[in-house]
Amino acid sequence: MSVFAGPLSRLIDELKRLPGIGQKSAQRIAFHIERAAREDAERLSQAILEVKDKIRLCNLCNNLTEQDPCEYCSDPTRDQSVICVVETPYNVVGIERTREFHGLYHVLHGALSPLQGIGPEQLRLKNLMERLKSGSVKEIIVATNPNVEGEATAIYLSKLIKPLGVKVSRIAMGIPVGSELEFADEVTMLKAMEGRREI
């Protein structure tokens, strides 16, 4: 038998299933919710349900959105000639924070990862290829992760897209800003050399 009353122990169990939440954090959050005002608890549960009910994938770019097409795809001030391809909706947020990219996005929801059963068929590519048909897209920037999976995905995409006459570029991989060359391993160093640019 649990040391907590039924409803409390059920809440703790649910919270523990969230990423990064262990038994202790789950208990702390559960007791906090128990002490909170009823309206606060209602707002929280309502917010959770709204995410489930109202968030879906944009038909054009697969980003998470409340309205379809999403805010990026329906914004006429964004550069319609460049699409940045990323693995997850998280990555969109990361790139938006730079405030330097004004094009459109495409979210693959994964990368080529045979060990996880993800091959080309499992990536959300069909609508990307559709978007390229109009001819208004001039460049694809592949911003997949700097690992084996992201690299295989990038090269696969370039083989698929280049024949259509669209420029395909890959974000630079290499030495993280603020670190020191002396600690870089050979794989990273090689990638950094490959990605060098004229200054």
Add this chain to the structure above:
Amino acid sequence: MPLRETEAIVLRTYRLGEADKIVSLFTRQVGRLRAAASGAQRPKSRYGGMLEPLTYIRLWLFERENRDLLRINSTELLESFFAMQGDYRVQLAAQYIAEAAERFLPEREVNERAFRLLLAVLRALKASREIDRPLLYYNYWLLRLAGFLPQLEQCCACGRALAGEEIFYGDETQGLVCSRCRTSRSRKISGEAFSLMEKMRRSPLDAWMASEPLAPAVREARRLFETWMEACAERKLVTLELLAAES
């Protein structure tokens, strides 16, 4: 906390919490095992590209009393197989090699010949960018070294010698059968595919690849072995399904 030095091939990694990774390794001196790498998920991790799938590294491990999971203290790159995996077919072949190694090599069992096999097959993939011959050779030798290779000289049902006979295999049997023991589900294998096995038994991979042309029999034999791999592995190999879709 004793520190152990060993060579290893990285089979795959899993995220552990926000910052760490669990690394599945096939080590030369300790066998297959899992170890934790702290901070490996951080962008400025000192592991850099060394924990990417199939990297050949030297590493120093802490063994912790009463703990299954070892901890990685430091690593050094011996050989990277990163660039070749930019080609999806090669990535798929490489990750199949990793998945099959996890399935067929028991934990904490030193297997020097299997270690040399993995390295040789990865190097052949890197040099040739071709997957059929390296994977056939890998399948044959991995099954053999793991003790799963079926009897190849005789019919597994009646014991009759197979040389010069019509030869069949099926999903239900785990070996070759003669024309009298075949069932409706058995598939025929060609004499060429059959004779490949004898040659693989006798030569190192590079010599075998130099002498063995990439003929249709290679792919035929590869498929036969993959049927056996699947049957012996009990659970489906995820990468094998993707391989079947590729070829």
